[in-house]
Amino acid sequence: MPPRNHAILSASSSHRWLNCSPSARLEQEFEDRETEAAAEGTAAHALAEHKLRRALKMQSKKPVSQYDCEEMDTHTDAYVQFVLETLAEAKVHCADPIVQIEQRLDFSCYVPDGFGTGDCLIIADDTLHIIDLKYGQGVLVEAERNPQMMLYALGALRIYDSLYDIQTVSMTIYQPRRENISTWSIPAEELKAWAENELVPKAKLAYEGKGEYCAGPWCTFCKAAVRCRARAEEKLKLAQYEFRKPPLLTDEEIEEILGKLDDLTRWANEIAAYAQEAALNGKQWSGWKVVEGRSVRKYTDEGKVIAAAKAAGYHDIFRQSLLPITEMEKYMGKQNFQEVLGGLVHKPAGKPTLVPITDKRPAITSAQNEFMSIEEENHHV
Numbered sequence: 176m177p178p179r180n181h182a183i184l185s186a187s188s189s190h191r192w193l194n195c196s197p198s199a200r201l202e203q204e205f206e207d208r209e210t211e212a213a214a215e216g217t218a219a220h221a222l223a224e225h226k227l228r229r230a231l232k233m234q235s236k237k238p239v240s241q242y243d244c245e246e247m248d249t250h251t252d253a254y255v256q257f258v259l260e261t262l263a264e265a266k267v268h269c270a271d272p273i274v275q276i277e278q279r280l281d282f283s284c285y286v287p288d289g290f291g292t293g294d295c296l297i298i299a300d301d302t303l304h305i306i307d308l309k310y311g312q313g314v315l316v317e318a319e320r321n322p323q324m325m326l327y328a329l330g331a332l333r334i335y336d337s338l339y340d341i342q343t344v345s346m347t348i349y350q351p352r353r354e355n356i357s358t359w360s361i362p363a364e365e366l367k368a369w370a371e372n373e374l375v376p377k378a379k380l381a382y383e384g385k386g387e388y389c390a391g392p393w394c395t396f397c398k399a400a401v402r403c404r405a406r407a408e409e410k411l412k413l414a415q416y417e418f419r420k421p422p423l424l425t426d427e428e429i430e431e432i433l434g435k436l437d438d439l440t441r442w443a444n445e446i447a448a449y450a451q452e453a454a455l456n457g458k459q460w461s462g463w464k465v466v467e468g469r470s471v472r473k474y475t476d477e478g479k480v481i482a483a484a485k486a487a488g489y490h491d492i493f494r495q496s497l498l499p500i501t502e503m504e505k506y507m508g509k510q511n512f513q514e515v516l517g518g519l520v521h522k523p524a525g526k527p528t529l530v531p532i533t534d535k536r537p538a539i540t541s542a543q544n545e546f547m548s549i550e551e552e553n554h555h556v
Contacts, residue, residue, distance in 0.1 A: 280330025
């Protein structure tokens with residue numbers, strides 16, 4: 176696969192900067208952090224690329240990944256089969272269609288420094304097919320007017336439009352874990368008109384970091400989302416209902432709130448997670464502190480617990496499994512429990528939790544060190 180360099184105005188983030196032009200520059204202030212889902216997606220793309228190359232009689236070395244599993248094998252096989260079926264259909268109208276895999280696509284004539292990588296391109300005389308594998312299962316992705324796909328199409332037209340009389344661009348999102356195959360076609364000339372009239376001016380604004388911040392569904396994967404003022408103001412519009420009792424809300428107001436609750440909750444959780452991570456790394460939030468969270472007692476060695484309890488004359492200690500600690504303590508009595516099993520019970524430190532300063536629990540003096548030792552301890556338990 177080609178090196179993964181990222182453009183400021185990348186195709187994958189185009190949904191954001193086309194709707195919120197200053198976000199592209201704002202995101203540059205935040206470091207890239209590959210999520211587990213993104214790493215899994217990268218592994219799936221590498222495997223799919225290998226399988227497709229082999230299916231087309233090209234040389235390829237099979238990649239090895241920690242995410243390799245039967246599910247990924249099944250979905251990447253299905254992706255390859257879909258590409259081969261699309262290729263077979265193209266051959267009905269074109270004797271010798273061209274197939275390009277992981278093709279670098281340059282659309283910098285429309286978007287400053289713009290480039291991306293197309294998973295699979297099939298050029299068949301007057302039709303350009305672009306197929307993009309989406310391995311994620313969280314967000315359903317549609318092909319219709321999908322800006323990432325449209326940018327890929329523009330990059331592909333730059334390469335092949337002068338060699339072929341391409342009239343139509345067909346774009347397909349293949350998202351197997353959502354059982355989603357979405358295809359949308361647009362005349363090549365209409366796509367170019369969109370690029371000149373809409374894409375170019377918005378890309379110029381985005382590249383210069385100008386324009387108005389605008390919150391919306393495109394905020395989901397924005398690196399700046401958790402600290403974005405425009406998004407916060409949009410979410411906090413719900414505060415207008417804070418001082419009204421529920422019986423006074425109209426049906427329309429309740430419907431508006433219901434429609435925003437999931438996103439509002441997600442945003443609030445993102446803020447809380449960001450603030451806690453900053454606190455664990457030394458940030459002092461006025462009016463807040465990091466304390467040890469609640470934890471649950473655990474037996475250190477169930478075999479030794481059974482032996483010790485039986486040796487002390489306690490035999491009715493089982494249901495289908497060993498009695499939980501609280502029930503065992505109630506059965507033996509606190510004093511006997513401590514004498515018999517006290518040395519076999521371990522209470523791990525609670526997970527650091529950010530709470531108001533009025534909380535009665537003592538503050539953790541060195542949050543980061545405490546957190547790291549807890550994580551290491553839990554990892555080895």
